[in-house]
Amino acid sequence: MVGERIIDGRGMVPPEPMELTLAALDTLPDGEELLLLLYCEPRPLYGLLAQNGYAHHSHTRPDGTVEVHIKKA
Amino acid sequence: MQPGLSFEQAPPISVPFRFFLTAPVFGIAAGLLLLWQGPEALISRWTSTALALTHLLAVGFMLQAMCGALLQMLPVAAGANIWQPRRVTHLTHAGLTIGTLLLVAGFLDGQPLLFQIAVPFMTVSLGAFALIVLIALFRTPAQGPTIIALRIAVFGLIVTISLGATLAATFGWQLALPLIELTHVHAAWGLGGWGLLLLAGVAYLVVPMFQLTPPYPVWLTRSFSVALFFLLTAWSITWLPLERPAGVQAALACAAALLVVIFPAVTLRLQGQRRRKITEPTLLFWRVAMICFIAAVLVVIAQQLIAAVDAYDGLPFLLGALLMVGVFMPVISGMLYKIVPFLNWLHLQRIGKPGLVVPNMRQMIAEPRMMMQFRLHLAALVLLLGATLWTPLVYPGGLALIASCVWLEWNLIVGARNFARFSRELETRLAAEQAAA
Numbered sequence: 001m002v003g004e005r006i007i008d009g010r011g012m013v014p015p016e017p018m019e020l021t022l023a024a025l026d027t028l029p030d031g032e033e034l035l036l037l038l039y040c041e042p043r044p045l046y047g048l049l050a051q052n053g054y055a056h057h058s059h060t061r062p063d064g065t066v067e068v069h070i071k072k073a
Numbered sequence: 074m075q076p077g078l079s080f081e082q083a084p085p086i087s088v089p090f091r092f093f094l095t096a097p098v099f100g101i102a103a104g105l106l107l108l109w110q111g112p113e114a115l116i117s118r119w120t121s122t123a124l125a126l127t128h129l130l131a132v133g134f135m136l137q138a139m140c141g142a143l144l145q146m147l148p149v150a151a152g153a154n155i156w157q158p159r160r161v162t163h164l165t166h167a168g169l170t171i172g173t174l175l176l177v178a179g180f181l182d183g184q185p186l187l188f189q190i191a192v193p194f195m196t197v198s199l200g201a202f203a204l205i206v207l208i209a210l211f212r213t214p215a216q217g218p219t220i221i222a223l224r225i226a227v228f229g230l231i232v233t234i235s236l237g238a239t240l241a242a243t244f245g246w247q248l249a250l251p252l253i254e255l256t257h258v259h260a261a262w263g264l265g266g267w268g269l270l271l272l273a274g275v276a277y278l279v280v281p282m283f284q285l286t287p288p289y290p291v292w293l294t295r296s297f298s299v300a301l302f303f304l305l306t307a308w309s310i311t312w313l314p315l316e317r318p319a320g321v322q323a324a325l326a327c328a329a330a331l332l333v334v335i336f337p338a339v340t341l342r343l344q345g346q347r348r349r350k351i352t353e354p355t356l357l358f359w360r361v362a363m364i365c366f367i368a369a370v371l372v373v374i375a376q377q378l379i380a381a382v383d384a385y386d387g388l389p390f391l392l393g394a395l396l397m398v399g400v401f402m403p404v405i406s407g408m409l410y411k412i413v414p415f416l417n418w419l420h421l422q423r424i425g426k427p428g429l430v431v432p433n434m435r436q437m438i439a440e441p442r443m444m445m446q447f448r449l450h451l452a453a454l455v456l457l458l459g460a461t462l463w464t465p466l467v468y469p470g471g472l473a474l475i476a477s478c479v480w481l482e483w484n485l486i487v488g489a490r491n492f493a494r495f496s497r498e499l500e501t502r503l504a505a506e507q508a509a510a
Binding site: 011013014015018019022039040043044047048051064 | 149150151152278281282283285288348349415418419422423433434
């Protein structure tokens with residue numbers, strides 16, 4: 001069964017959401033997805049994800065929240 | 074990966090750092106010039122001292138820090154990749170540093186040769202920077218109000234550079250051009266078309282992000298930069314020697330002033346609505362800047378409507394102190410205290426690997442150090458504003474400005490040294506882990 005963990009970074013000051021995301025990825029099982037919620041595209045995070053072998057896709061909700069879905073590439 | 078979002082294409086950390094570490098040195102030079110010339114600096118905006126002082130702050134401090142931040146911010150935050158970032162960095166940094174020295178020496182010494190060297194040197198280096206950044210901003214897949222504001226801002230920089238080069242050429246080659254008219258338009262595009270629009274474009278992104286405020290209202294972000302561009306253009310045309318109805322120039326100046334005052338008013342309101350009521354140095358720097366911004370706009374409106382205000386001798390120094398020491402220097406200082414620790418953290422992440430804990434952003438520059446610089450800068454601002462009423466205050470004002478810039482420089486050096494120390498520690502830990510494995 002594929003699960004999903006959520007980090008809601010919308011009330012956090014950068015780079016706290018990125019720190020929590022990178023820490024959560026350390027224990028993310030293969031096949032499981034991490035969902036990061038923010039009010040902006042975390043462009044610097046994308047480079048770090050690619051560097052560490054993670055794939056991501058993102059989309060913006062109507063309320064402006066950006067959903068970033070991350071899992072092992 | 075999405076196109077144009079590669080962190081790998083971001084320039085090395087030394088790129089922005091060299092700009093950031095150079096900027097306060099020109100702030101110190103401005104303070105020293107104030108001490109050297111004393112009340113002479115306040116007589117008129119047209120004296121060699123006033124022109125040198127203006128360019129030490131506007132080009133030496135402000136433009137230096139702005140270019141460094143933009144070169145780093147464009148690839149990382151806006152997905153706009155700069156062509157040949159290392160070469161552009163060397164050229165721009167040299168253009169700004171040597172160019173400011175040549176300009177200031179030219180103003181103080183009056184030697185046409187200094188302007189004859191400064192004009193081609195600064196036009197090529199800064200012009201190339203502006204064009205390359207503008208192309209990157211048009212090629213990025215990213216969209217939104219920040220990108221639109223930045224495009225117009227960089228166009229404003231090109232106008233400012235062109236007019237500045239023309240003005241400097243009149244000193245270098247004794248050309249007969251309308252100096253006063255050109256200077257008004259040059260200053261308006263430099264502070265409004267470039268400085269303010271860059272500030273607004275960056276604010277749309279960083280104020281909600283770092284100060285946890287609600288986003289800027291869409292009606293503002295959609296129309297502000299475009300409306301200011303058209304008003305500035307129309308106002309600039311009124312300086313041409315053409316027939317026009319009386320009062321058009323003052324009316325356009327008042328309209329532009331009323332438009333721009335919306336930005337600091339909305340920013341202050343958003344800061345009042347922030348989700349975490351934490352008072353930290355960057356917030357305080359921004360608040361002071363927005364209050365000074367509103368004060369400067371009120372002065373400009375009074376200048377247009379009341380003849381006695383327009384005739385007041387201290388007015389140019391008052392406006393210069395409000396806008397440069399009161400608005401742009403605090404905003405830049407506040408932003409540097411976010412940018413430098415964030416860049417440190419980000420570049421340390423690149424060295425590390427999953428599971429290897431990177432030092433926290435707060436460990437890069439201690440907050441009490443930033444607060445100390447805030448207090449020094451506030452003292453400089455109050456004293457320099459006071460100097461428009463009682464000129465001897467220019468001496469303690471100049472001293473406080475030097476102290477503020479020395480403190481800022483030292484804080485940035487601490488940030489750079491901490492980056493070097495933490496990267497050495499990370500590399501050692503990484504090597505030890507690899508050896509153990």
